[in-house]
Amino acid sequence: ALAALLAAAPAQAQSPAAVGRAKAQACAACHGVLGIATAPDAPHLAGQPDFYVAAQLRAYRSGARQHPVMNVIAKPLSD
Numbered sequence: 001a002l003a004a005l006l007a008a009a010p011a012q013a014q015s016p017a018a019v020g021r022a023k024a025q026a027c028a029a030c031h032g033v034l035g036i037a038t039a040p041d042a043p044h045l046a047g048q049p050d051f052y053v054a055a056q057l058r059a060y061r062s063g064a065r066q067h068p069v070m071n072v073i074a075k076p077l078s079d
Contacts, residue, residue, distance in 0.1 A: 035047070
């Protein structure tokens with residue numbers, strides 16, 4: 001039984017990329033599936049440097065940057 005559990009453990013673990021893709025599905029409504037915005041007031045995310053996107057999400061989370069939807073979305077995010 002232990003061998004079966006150990007063999008199954010790696011299959012159950014998701015890669016960081018898979019976890020990120022799952023979290024990013026909510027972003028697609030405004031920012032597009034491929035990061036090309038579909039909402040007129042949403043910026044494109046495709047092509048943005050990762051450090052820039054992370055900094056903006058931190059700013060939304062802290063309230064330093066204001067947007068009624070993004071402040072709510074960023075609030076529960078962790079670094």
